[in-house]
Amino acid sequence: MTHPEPRIRTVELRPGYVIPRIINGGWQLSEGHDPSSDGGDRLEAKRLSDLRALADAGLTAFDGADIYTGVEALYGRLLASFPRGDDGGPGLQVHTKLVPDLDVLPHISKSYVEGLIDRSLSRLGVERLDLVQFHWWDWSIDGWLDTLSWLDELRAKGKIRHLGVTNFDTPRLSRVLDQGIDIAAHQLQYSLLDRRPESSMVDLCRRRNVCLLCYGTLAGGFLTDRWLGRPAPTEPLANRSLVKYRLMIKELGGWSAFQALLRLLDETARRHGVSIANVATRWVLDRPGVAAAVVGVRDARHLADNLRTFGFEPAEQDVGPLRSFLEQHPGADGDIYSVERVVGGKHAVIMKTGLNQTD
Numbered sequence: 001m002t003h004p005e006p007r008i009r010t011v012e013l014r015p016g017y018v019i020p021r022i023i024n025g026g027w028q029l030s031e032g033h034d035p036s037s038d039g040g041d042r043l044e045a046k047r048l049s050d051l052r053a054l055a056d057a058g059l060t061a062f063d064g065a066d067i068y069t070g071v072e073a074l075y076g077r078l079l080a081s082f083p084r085g086d087d088g089g090p091g092l093q094v095h096t097k098l099v100p101d102l103d104v105l106p107h108i109s110k111s112y113v114e115g116l117i118d119r120s121l122s123r124l125g126v127e128r129l130d131l132v133q134f135h136w137w138d139w140s141i142d143g144w145l146d147t148l149s150w151l152d153e154l155r156a157k158g159k160i161r162h163l164g165v166t167n168f169d170t171p172r173l174s175r176v177l178d179q180g181i182d183i184a185a186h187q188l189q190y191s192l193l194d195r196r197p198e199s200s201m202v203d204l205c206r207r208r209n210v211c212l213l214c215y216g217t218l219a220g221g222f223l224t225d226r227w228l229g230r231p232a233p234t235e236p237l238a239n240r241s242l243v244k245y246r247l248m249i250k251e252l253g254g255w256s257a258f259q260a261l262l263r264l265l266d267e268t269a270r271r272h273g274v275s276i277a278n279v280a281t282r283w284v285l286d287r288p289g290v291a292a293a294v295v296g297v298r299d300a301r302h303l304a305d306n307l308r309t310f311g312f313e314p315a316e317q318d319v320g321p322l323r324s325f326l327e328q329h330p331g332a333d334g335d336i337y338s339v340e341r342v343v344g345g346k347h348a349v350i351m352k353t354g355l356n357q358t359d
């Protein structure tokens, strides 16, 4: 099947702030995500040219975090080398996260938070951060609402354009919104393997105009052609993403249930001449309330394929069988990030809660 060059779809998160519906995810570029990565100058030059290729193709939004070691600085170099947009702006949308270390939370202060924001500004080489998504490791420690109100002050001061949260549950996001703080986006895990947002978060976000930015769309690469018909991987897995989403496959019902899902996705993919990754991303993008999928990138290898996400229209023949499968395989239940917060639980012990050392 031949496809016309697909047009990248965009979404307006807030008036005047438009991003593509696929955001390039930067966790995969951080030091320590892939233990076999060697780093070094050649890799740096290659990374920059790959990121340029993504942006040149129209995928101009990048997701990072203050705890993704090296990534804000890498994005800073990308921004410095990228031509200005029509409006004189950078032509790229660069999102970051504020993720204070777990051991800082009991005594977090306004000046500490401003210091983290100033550090992100300086690493990126910008005067204002496009979107800051705030994460809090432990709800039993107070201070998260204060931190958000300090971030809101920094927005009023002009250091932040839009505020977001990540991995918030429904009651706490409701409290934030009830304080009158404008939350443009919520970054959360939402995929064929993890439909916890549908329990209550999607409804809240749609009612209160919070756009969903979804990670885990490809389960770190598991939800792709590469794993179709393959045996379950053995330890150690190649990177941290795969470790995280292997657990979500277990929540779905294990490797044989996952293979049945891949076969269903493959049927749709073949009907439309696209890839399993395209079908999985498209499924997320077609959910109500979803603004964009954050798809992890290590390089530009998957660029052409990911652009095909926008180039086909799933039909009832595709979504009907998938719907039946998902009804029989509900996966993890509870609110957003609930199993990840169970102290000592298998999802929690793989987290690194102390990566935000100051430079």
Ligand SMILES: NC(=O)c1ccc[n+]([C@@H]2O[C@H](COP(=O)([O-])OP(=O)(O)OC[C@H]3O[C@@H](n4cnc5c(N)ncnc54)[C@H](OP(=O)(O)O)[C@@H]3O)[C@@H](O)[C@H]2O)c1
Binding pocket: 024, 025, 026, 027, 028, 063, 064, 166, 167, 187, 188, 214, 215, 216, 217, 218, 219, 220, 221, 222, 224, 225, 241, 275, 277, 278, 294, 295, 296, 297, 298, 299, 302, 305, 306
């Ligand atoms: N807020 C949070 O707590 C949080 C948590 C996790 C992630 N995130 C964000 O979400 C982003 C996405 O990360 P993720 O861990 O959820 O991974 P993901 O997007 O589900 O998977 C990304 C991986 O899928 C593979 N891939 C991408 N496109 C493909 C295609 N068309 N065909 C085949 N394989 C393809 C690539 O693996 P290979 O390079 O190995 O081929 C890529 O590294 C992160 O970078 C980060 O920005 C946020």
